[in-house]
Amino acid sequence: MSDTHEQSSGTPEPTGGAHEQSSGTAEATGGEPEQDSDAHGRTFDALRGQLREAAAAFAGGPDALEGILLGIVDDVDRAVREPLEIFPVCHHSPASALAMARRLREKRPKVVYLELCEDMAPLLTELRNCRLPVAVQAFASETDGFPAEWSPLSVVAPITEASAEYQAIAYALDTPGVELVLVDRSSDHVFQWDARGARGTGSAGPAGPAGADEPPAEEEAALHGDAVGVGIGDLRPRFAELEEHLLRHGRVRHWSEWWHQYVELPLGDGDHDTYRQVMLLIGSLFRRLAPGDPHRIRVDEDRERYMWTRMREHLAATGTDPADCLYVCGAFHAASRVDEFGVAGGGSFGIAPRTATRWQYGLIPSSHAAIEAQFGLAAGSVSIAATVWAKNLERTGVRPYRLAGQAGANTKRSGAGKAPAAPAPSAPSPDRLTGFLRRPPVLDRLDEAELLGWSVEIVRAARRNGYLASTADAIAVFETSILLAGMRDRAKPTPYDFQDAAVTCIEKDSVPGRRDVRRLVEIMMGGDRIGRVGYDALPPLARDVHDRLAPLGLKLQQRGVRRALLDMASRPELERCSDVLWMLRYLMPQGAARPIMGERKLGERPIQESWDLALGTHQRALIELGYEGVSVEQVLEQRLRRTAYDPRATAATVLEAVEDATLYLRSRRLADELGTHALQVLSAERSVDGAPEVLRRVRRLLAYYRTGEPTLPQWIESFVKAGYAHYCTLLPTAFTDDDATVRQVAAMLGFLFDMEGLALSLGCDRTQLELAVAQSHPEEPAKTAMLWAARTHLGHLSRADLRARCDELLGNPLTVHAYPRHLSGFLHALQPVPGLTDFVVEAVSNAFARLPDRVLLPWLPTLITTLRSGGAELAPLLIREAGRVFPGRLARLDAWVPPWRERPGPDEEAVLTARRPADGGRGVALLAARPATCDAVAALLGCDGPWETAGPSGPAGAALVGRYPAAAEAAEALLAAS
Template identity: 70%
Template sequence: MSPFGALREQLLDAATAFAGAPAALPGILAGLVDDVDRALAEPLEIFPVCHHSPASALAMVRRLREKQPKVIYLELCEDLRPLLPELRNCRLPVALQAFATDLDGFPPAWGPLSMVAPITEASAEYQAISYALETPGVELVLVDRSSDHVFQWAPKPETETEATGHGEEAALHGDSVGVEIGDLRPRFAELEEHLIHHGKVRHWSEWWDQYVEQPLAGADYDTYRQVMVLIGGLFRRLRPGGGDRPATDEDRERYMWTRIREHLAASGADPAECLHVCGAFHAASRVEQFGLASDAPYEISPRTATRWLYGLIPSSHSAIEAQFGLASGSVSIAAATWAKAVARGGVTPFRLAGRPDTRKRPARAGKAAPVPRTEVTDRLSGFLSTPPAVDELDEAELLGWSVDIVRLARRNGYLASTADAIAVFETSLLLAGIRDRARPTPYDFQDAAVTCIEKDVVPGRRDVRRLCEILLGGDRVGAVGYDSLPPLARDVYDRLAPLGLDTQKRTIQRALLDLGADPELVPCSDLLWMLRYLLPPDAVRPIMGGRRLGERSIQESWDLALGRHQRSLIELGYEGVTIEQVLEQRLRRAVWEPAATAAVALAAVEDALLFLGGKRFVDELGARAVELLAAERTVDDAPEVLRRIRRLLGYYRATGPVLPAWCEAFVSAGYAHYCTLLPTAFVDEDTGVRQVGAMLGFLFTMESLALALGCDRAQLELAVRQSHPEAPAKVALLWAAQSQLGVLPQAELRSRCDELLANPLVVPSFPLYITGFVQALEPAPGLAGFVVEVISKAFGRLPDSVLLPWLPKLITMLRDQAGELVPVLVREAGRTFPGTLAEVDAWVPPWSARPAPEASRDPVPAGPVTGLLVAHPSALDAVAELLGCEGEWQDLATDEPDDQEVRALLSAHPETAFAVSALLG
């Protein structure tokens, strides 16, 4: 006869009266009682828990001390078992992590795979782990699916974006998948909304604390067990049908019971001395594999060939809340509730020996004899029909909270006073009464503090709700001990030891390195720069000093926050044994990715020179850069390629007698590659003027080296001749290239620009030509004076209707696309324009026509200078040809008008003649 028969009849009568006709409600209510009956009748004792529940932890401690089981089956990923002893070296909360980067059997877009299982002291699983590890003769068996199966059973994403986002961004946990014991939350949205509304609470965490945690905190074990199974059965029966999640739940239950039966068969353990700790949702499973009496087979799929790495990472209350969708501050309140229950006495929790945050000697199970199994009695009827007992108000605790929150608020800039403390106290009582609560809860206290203290919101000030969370325990952050760190992390801490800092502290610490006075700190500097490259930006931040090719700082200053980013440092340990190995692997992986480009490979070469050195690895990356450049079919990265190869060539020329072979190959391949793509790039609308300018810059600035390496200049000349752009900016670039090749004299170039300014049909697009001329400074820096001349003429002749709308575009273009060219223009303008305000009125632009010389000036007689010019006319002929001047030589002995002009010119500018005379002696 079931002990719950009377309760089943009462529920069926109530359901019939409520529904008024046969419906699903009687079946649901009767099924809940059947679930409790089924779970409690199982020979293997099932302990239902809720994750991070103080009530579950308290019940677990009491039951372990009574039963003293010899085997504990725990719902946790079975491949995490070797990590559990390492919890002794950690400060909770921490998370057990499984990590995989080399995937075999999973979509590549999923990588890297990361799964975490957070552990807090106020949780039933930690108490079970501590009991098993600290009690001789107790075996702890993890029976949940492995980390590999977690991702095998995950629903396949339809898009790459969905694939890479396995979990919500959750602070210290990142995008890891979270695995927890006892996911007790309604999966039927309407049910959760109904419970929150009628419970007069704001969120699910508050409902759970009021209606489950507080009543069960002091309940006996039988009552706790029956209520948790009932709640788990309710949420299970009211979940939405279909979908992937229910199937996953049932697969987990089949997996666990299969593992339990396998272990019992192999070990011969007595089920009466075993305890199965699982989530209340799974306590009364309806799968055919449930229970020891079942012999239903279940085939567990093999793991994939993915290589999994395991470790411990820091966790925090806020990370757990964010990852599992809990209300902010709920885990901190749970920790405060647990600490309060332990302080009141009556229960001694289990703790692992040697933990950094363990002050007392760890409690053991003791020598008491196990309590025999008693007959199951109905405790649900009394629990459901009896209203909760009204506890006496813990006045001292609430007074302390009220006083402390006022003190904390004043420290954070609020004008709080003693009157506010009284108001918070009374308002907490009022809110608890309105919400039908036996005593004010931390949530009532939070609302009262916000109402009485936070009268307005000031930017940059902590809100009062956050101050309440700090007061009630704060966002506790765990840490992994040195002995539990991977070899790479320990190596980093050891190599940074000469700095004399505690790198595991979560505070930001300042490190000062005088590398000239203390050369022993040079290895620390090298390591910090590598960590700067591999870790998040705020983990290792340079304040003073830098590292560039050919440059090393004498003194450096760093802000170190390695303690805050311990998780990132630990995950580096999954990739290699040393920082140098991880950096080399990442650089090699970056250049061999399918989407890698020549610019990426050159950046990897530069990073390898900065951080690793070594000719072999750099030559390997450089050879890959040559391959990538030859295979590219676009020139989108031409500016980046030009900038980096220039810097690398300058570095090699300054540090060695010859260039590396890969540099020579890169220049030769780049010269032929860009000559081939130049005509297409000029006419392609998708190729910007900056990219074309960078191509020309590569071809002209690397021309001498390329010709020395065997390239043919005719290839460049043919490419320029085959280019026929139509866009004004690219036309200007082509003219500049022709001028640089000597095909287009500067006089003709100036004439073309003057014609454009004189043509009213072209004037609106003339600013685009200027854009091209500015970009032309990359391949032809000698045109800087001409570009200043063109811009000056544009400002002087363009109408306001064209000039004013164009100015913002010019400024934006110069800032975004030609930032490195602006100094060239500024220097040239400084040489061209007058330096003082007084000289402006008399200043005549050098490109303007000069006034005729005065006739009264005495001609300069023919002397050694003019004789030298007449004897060697080739130099002046070449200058005249470049300037576009035509004329014939006249005999200075005659008295012809041309002779007078020459003498007048020398008389007007005698400095030139004097300078030439001085050079000739």
């Protein structure tokens, strides 16, 4: 499974913007390209000279430092010269978004090339139906051409309003005559180039390059899950020592704060040439100082070759003038040195064909926290960026582009639909880098009103969350923020300075509630905004779910938990809603649909139910269901089939799928198909690991079909026959196998004894079971006791013999220590032979009555733990039987005699001896001594005649018993059994 975040360049890459080329403008306006080229060649000569002198001063002469510094200038110069304007950006950077909005209004390009997976283009029009942030997703649940363990495959590209790519998308989609072309590799190529595959592409392209970088150390965001994150404009040093140096000398804690202080703020008010050259400079610097990892270098260069190849193909096919185009890409890729760079670039890059994997596309909700996790940014940095974006718009008056109809969009400010103005001829781009690099940092004036508002608001929020904050803390936060900013060489405290000051002054020693002060500051600065995909942008399955749940009258697209009350008795139409909710509970993550009241069992119909629904919170999971089918029934059937036909599926697993198909889909067709497959799986099994689950589910299915169907399905009859023969065959081995537990052997016997009547009626032979029991010779005490119980059930061992064996165990000092394990076997035997419940109570009672404390106490803990761990579900049988046998009052305990120890009194014994028939008939004397029993037997036989006596002193009923000796023997057997 692809759980790694792919960051296109591995470091924060500014994604595409380009400075408008003088040469391109000159050609378009009839100027002289040769003169423009000479002017470009002289543009950065002064900067090159200064850097050469600086390198000589620092290094004592020409060396690698000079090559790096001059190479950076060459990269910038090369990108600026390119006729197809390159616009380098940094992902989710307000400065990049602001510069993009400005440039789009100035240049009005006819074609916008965007660094984004080319197969995601059809989705972008659906952004107008969503509330940002959202992520564009490509998803494949089944793979063809990739390792099976990678499934499911998922690629996401998050989009926020404060991002340059969104400005480009909104401009292109809402401006007539503008074409948006995505030029990055497809989602399929992302995994073709994945390093884990180590597989060739099978074309003239790169042999097995990897597209996904190493997974970041940060924990992945929940909203993006295990998807590969496509990094558009991820600009961050790959050289750890460089980043550490920048943070230490910048007096900041993390990269997000450094970028905000030293790039965001200076470029927020810069002109287009300055912005463009600085971003190219940063991209080239990070690229040249990146570690020499061959794999990552190959991935970066192959992506650049791919994009320039696609752009040249489009230009050749459409005949578009490069001067009318804009290439939006990461600054890391803008400073490229591949041969294919530029519209006049050389080289031929072969693009491998896509695999046969079927990809699904959609939009999923994203959040600031998910984006921060994907790009390794500090918590709250994207929220701060959104706040800076809003302030920049208000301060500069720039009108951003927003898709018409999008949630919260202001059509008056979007600028959509206006006729593009012809770009004015521009002179060659002057050298802005020299002045920018030599300019001292601009110290912003302290905005006391803003800082004071922050201080008051954080104290108010702290009070609501249990902190003992006061007005003095607000003053302390205000002053500490100014102090920290001064220590870090800035006059105006940044949000990060304010956050540190708030933690220092308010949090003290402990956090009284769920949120600490750092999190409160993040919420105050904008919080973790979570996007939402609109109804019209949902896949058909998700829309169908919302339509079918509409009778509930709940706003299920909103985040949070909604309580649904379903009274099917008064509103029968809600039963269909109940069906959908149970299927969603089966298919979606825990918490999306949680039943509070009500359950679904075989053969039962719901009357009232209560649910907690959070479909808006789990919108991504619902959307991904839509990639698997057009209805929840179809998806559920596919998953049940996939589970049942999995090579590792057991008979118990397939029977569970049969039960689920009957329970949720009410599909007899699917249940019969899966049941037939369960028979095949059972026949191929050679272990008894799943016997308890098989027994439990077969019992339940049999009870359902017997009560709800006129006849049993053919598959379950065949399953019982095959299971009877199968478990008879495995029984002797299971009794001696150390890996087979007592519970599993008990389940096998339970299947054989419970299904015996049905199996015999279907043609099975009971002799097979008797032979299997006769061939079983266990050595483990628990299994030995279970074998005794099985033989007793089959009539091969009488209760008297069974009782004698237990007495022998108790009386032998060599075997008494194993008696608890024998009891465990008897306890498990209650599952196949529940008629032994009274005997198990007798066996436990005899142990407590006969054993001395010196013997009983040492193995008493073993007995208790054995009974609790091995037979907790069978304990109620023993408790009920003990409650029936033992006296209910303590006063009667001293005179109480256990039933198994009762003996006839002297008079009864004499009568029995005197009246015993001479022919040895059994039971006559006993019944003559107990007239009540004789009455009951007579009633059963239909004899209502007068009593006769054998003689003057004989008891009533003796003649009746003499006339019916068979009945007397049957009654005697019943009495002996009781």
